[in-house]
Amino acid sequence: xxxxxxxxxxxxxxxxxxxxxxxxxxxxxxxxxxxxxxxxxxxxxxxxxxxxxxxxxxxxxxxxxxxxxxxxxxxxxxxxxxxxxxxxxxxxxxxxxxxxxxxxxxxxxxxxxxxxxxxxxxxxxxxxxxxxxxxxxxxxxxxxxxxxxxxxxxxxxxxxxxxxxxxxxxxxxxxxxxx
Numbered sequence: 001x002x003x004x005x006x007x008x009x010x011x012x013x014x015x016x017x018x019x020x021x022x023x024x025x026x027x028x029x030x031x032x033x034x035x036x037x038x039x040x041x042x043x044x045x046x047x048x049x050x051x052x053x054x055x056x057x058x059x060x061x062x063x064x065x066x067x068x069x070x071x072x073x074x075x076x077x078x079x080x081x082x083x084x085x086x087x088x089x090x091x092x093x094x095x096x097x098x099x100x101x102x103x104x105x106x107x108x109x110x111x112x113x114x115x116x117x118x119x120x121x122x123x124x125x126x127x128x129x130x131x132x133x134x135x136x137x138x139x140x141x142x143x144x145x146x147x148x149x150x151x152x153x154x155x156x157x158x159x160x161x162x163x164x165x166x167x168x169x170x171x172x173x174x175x176x177x178x179x
Contacts, residue, residue, distance in 0.1 A: 041153075042153035042154075042157070042174070043154075043174060043176070046159055046174055047120055047174075048109055048117040048118070048119060048172060049116075049117030050063050051063070051111070052174070053174055053175075054106070057103060057105065067086040067087060068087055068089065069086075070085065070086050070087070071086075072084065073100060081096040082098070082099065083095070083107070089114060090111055090112055090113060090114045090116075091109070091115055091117070092110045093108065093109050094106070094108035094109075107176065108173060108176065109174050110171060110172065110175070111125060111171070112125060112170060119159070123135050123136070123161070123172065125170060125171070125172065126169060127168065128167060128169075129150075129167040132150060132161055132163075136152045136159070136161075137152070138151065138152065139151040139152055139154060139158060148164070149161070149163070155176075155177040156176060156177075157176050158174070158177070159172065159173065160172070160173045
């Protein structure tokens with residue numbers, strides 16, 4: 001009997017298995033529901049198609065294939081991490097590691113033409129300013145000094161939409177924008 005109690009206790013303490021990959025994630029809150037707390041979570045909760053800031057370097061290469069180019073690797077004074085940029089057609093990823101040889105983690109992702117990846121609320125390269133404003137509330141931290149930039153979340157972790165001269169989204173980045 002003691003043996004069965006131990007088995008039941010272990011089973012009760014075991015963490016639930018993660019859902020299979022084909023189960024839909026809950027949708028993010030709507031703009032009406034997006035308060036300051038939700039805005040602060042854009043860095044970790046948003047994605048551009050399959051790209052997000054929780055990927056490892058190996059995972060992003062598996063998704064996009066071999067990089068088409070890499071930037072200069074630098075060691076950040078503020079964090080001590082080694083940082084570089086990997087690129088593919090229409091995609092850039094800022095990757096960081098504790099050592100120059102890795103392992104790498106994705107710290108930021110950005111898309112631009114010809115990428116068709118969209119945010120979880122459907123904003124993509126080519127979306128209008130009206131579509132962007134209908135999907136996301138502008139961050140209260142956005143000082144609107146540049147009308148061609150639209151910040152969602154925080155400069156310490158959020159999404160930055162860059163618009164062209166025709167008020168259409170030309171680039172979307174999920175990253176840390178202030179150091």
